Amino acid sequence: MQITFRELEGSNKSFYGLLGGLGLLAVIGLFAAWQMEHYGHIITGMTNQIVWGMPHVFAVFLIVAASGVLNVASIATVFGKKFYKPLAPLSALLAIALLAGGLMVLMLDLGRSDRLIVAMTHFNFKSVFAWNVFLYSGFFTLAAAYIWSMMDRNMVPYNKTIGYAAFFWRLSLTTGTGSIFGFLVARQAYDSALLAPMFIIMSFSYGLAIYLLVLMAAYGCSKRPLGDAVIRRLKNLLGVFIGATLYFVLVYHMTNIYFTKQHGLERFILLNGGVYPLLFWLGQVFVGAVLPLFLLYAPITRQSRKAVALACLLVVLGGLAQMYVTIIGGQAYPLPLFPGMTVSSSFFDGVVHPYSPSLVETMLGIGGMAVAGVIVVIALRVLRFLPESLDDSVVDPHH
Amino acid sequence: MKDFDTYRRRFVTSVLGIAATTALPVGVMFWQTAQGKEVDDSPASSKIRWGMLVDTTKCATGCNACVSACNKENGISGEVTDTSPQWIRKVNVTNPENGYSFTLPMMCQHCEEPPCVDVCPTGASFKRADGIVLVDRHICIGCRYCMMACPYKARSFIHQPVEDQLAEVPRGQGCVESCTFCVQRIDAGQQTTACQDACNAEGHQAIFFGDLKDPESSISKQLATYGAKEVLPDLNLHTGVRYQGI
Structure with missing residues (x-):
């Protein structure tokens, strides 16, 4: 059966209402950035101890999710699953939107965001950040070309090649994002090659959760048919990704627990570090993994769309908690200047560094999410990203 | 017409x-x-490697002369909040098992293989030919990746507008900065740092500064006689600052 793609219909009122709401959040985010630019980072909760704060939690989450959300398209193109083909355009659109939102937050948090042009013209090729400048811009180009090859009949012959390129590029991109932390020899919480593959598997999970949420919301609002086959396939895949993420988290902590020199850090993150163990166990593990797995697979909930939507939302919240524990928790634990000794100084050596995010930096982070939302809402309204129907009779469950 | x-x-x-x-x-x-003060504008030479030696056995607990002198020399306010810059700080170290303790000044260690230089996306963090690690304030974008990478927590981010800067030490909001080994003095032909002068003036003489590549320099002779250690030596960064008695 021929699948037809159409712009999203639905009432103008709800479209402009949604756009207005997201737009307002985006404007508030930009206002926050302007305040930070004017007064300096003194108005944020970030310090010389916690140098990366809430903006990085949101930015890294969005960038990781951006690469992961492209998976749906990759499954169609690279792994040849016909079933996923009608789902692919939205996947590439979300990839562009999430990356744009994440990068906006990252750029506007810079001490000198006015020097963006410097970051584009001066490169130190030993820096993971410099690699990422190329990885991010290349990703935009490839994802855009990917969409082009799906929407323009003349470009269809290139779809497979572009799809392969985008797949390998997205793996490199998340390797780059994980390596921002993985290549930091100074910090006990990072300094591990495991972070690169762990970020990749996290991206699978975050990206698919966001994909499912947007898909269900778009089809729900526009009253287009969305069959159980699509939901079942995607939610089962999400379950696998959540489990795989949990496995990597387990291996990471088990390795650290085995090494005596890491005991202090592990005790801090898992047991006595205040907000960090709470966010780890309650946020990352329970809300972000155990509960969604239950919702996706338990006989009483697994048939319910609401349960699937809730599971996706919980994966996103758990992902943000995981980012917070990784990024902020990793910095809050003091650097081991003299291992085995107790140290103190006027620069807060040897003590756990407190961090309370301010409203401005949180608004900047939420603003980035809103920008991603604005891009998606407009694109779905004006371009043909979504099939008119994803009913069970239309999709091909055997491929 | x-x-x-x-x-x-x-x-x-x-x-x-x-x-x-x-x-x-x-x-x-x-x-x-x-x-402005005339400086020798010839480029830094790789025939020199500036280094510092701190004798912790002479460094007095409670003495903060080096810190005050650094602040004065570089136009730093001297506040000690968690957002204020501190180019040099006194670190008190105690062995919890036996109570053995010492104190030392901690600042940028001017590594031979500086992690801050590795991670800097624009090349703003750089090492001069003479071993001094600096931040080029013209191309620092304020990403703070260097602060994440520095094992010595030696760098500070400027969280708010800077007033009363000194002509020789330009600073500014949104950039990262750290100890420069008083590069403005070195480029003007001087051979001492402000912290060293202050330590000597206090009569402690715990800080030696000089050319590590010159076997006749006092720092080289001191190192040859007594030896010294790097902080976190297993990182193999070949720091330019060495400590005796740690």
Whole structure:
């Protein structure tokens, strides 16, 4: 059966209402950035101890999710699953939107965001950040070309090649994002090659959760048919990704627990570090993994769309908690200047560094999410990203 | 025709007048700049490696002379909040098992293989040929990746507008900064740092500064006789700052 793609219909009122709401959040985010630019980072909760704060939690989450959300398209193109083909355009659109939102937050948090042009013209090729400048811009180009090859009949012959390129590029991109932390020899919480593959598997999970949420919301609002086959396939895949993420988290902590020199850090993150163990166990593990797995697979909930939507939302919240524990928790634990000794100084050596995010930096982070939302809402309204129907009779469950 | 000549003359005169009026303040600005201290503008030489040796057995607990001198030399306020810059700080170290303790000044260790330089996306963090690790304030974008990478927590981010800067030590909001080994002194031909002078003035003489590549320098002789350690030696960064008694 021929699948037809159409712009999203639905009432103008709800479209402009949604756009207005997201737009307002985006404007508030930009206002926050302007305040930070004017007064300096003194108005944020970030310090010389916690140098990366809430903006990085949101930015890294969005960038990781951006690469992961492209998976749906990759499954169609690279792994040849016909079933996923009608789902692919939205996947590439979300990839562009999430990356744009994440990068906006990252750029506007810079001490000198006015020097963006410097970051584009001066490169130190030993820096993971410099690699990422190329990885991010290349990703935009490839994802855009990917969409082009799906929407323009003349470009269809290139779809497979572009799809392969985008797949390998997205793996490199998340390797780059994980390596921002993985290549930091100074910090006990990072300094591990495991972070690169762990970020990749996290991206699978975050990206698919966001994909499912947007898909269900778009089809729900526009009253287009969305069959159980699509939901079942995607939610089962999400379950696998959540489990795989949990496995990597387990291996990471088990390795650290085995090494005596890491005991202090592990005790801090898992047991006595205040907000960090709470966010780890309650946020990352329970809300972000155990509960969604239950919702996706338990006989009483697994048939319910609401349960699937809730599971996706919980994966996103758990992902943000995981980012917070990784990024902020990793910095809050003091650097081991003299291992085995107790140290103190006027620069807060040897003590756990407190961090309370301010409203401005949180608004900047939420603003980035809103920008991603604005891009998606407009694109779905004006371009043909979504099939008119994803009913069970239309999709091909055997491929 | 004559009218046109008059018009042309008037036009040229007014253009020159406007140009001269505009040029005056610009000229004054350049003149002021030219009045800055003259520095030796020959490039840093790789025949030298500036280094520092701290004898912790002479470094006195409670003495903060090096910190105050650094603040004065570089125009730093000296506040000790969690957002204020500290280029040098006194770290008190105690062995919890037996109570053995010592104190030492901690600052940028001017590594031979600096992690901050590795991670800097724009190349703003750089190491001079003479071993001094600096931040180029013109291309620092304030990403703070260097602060994440520094094992010694030696760098500070400037969280708010900077007032009362010194002419020789330009600083500014949104950039990262750290100890420069008093590079403004070195480039003016001096051979000591402010912290070292202050330590000597206090009578402790715990800080030696000099060329690590010159076997005749006092720092090299001291190192050859007594030896010294790097902080976190297993990182193999070959720091330019060494400590005795740690």
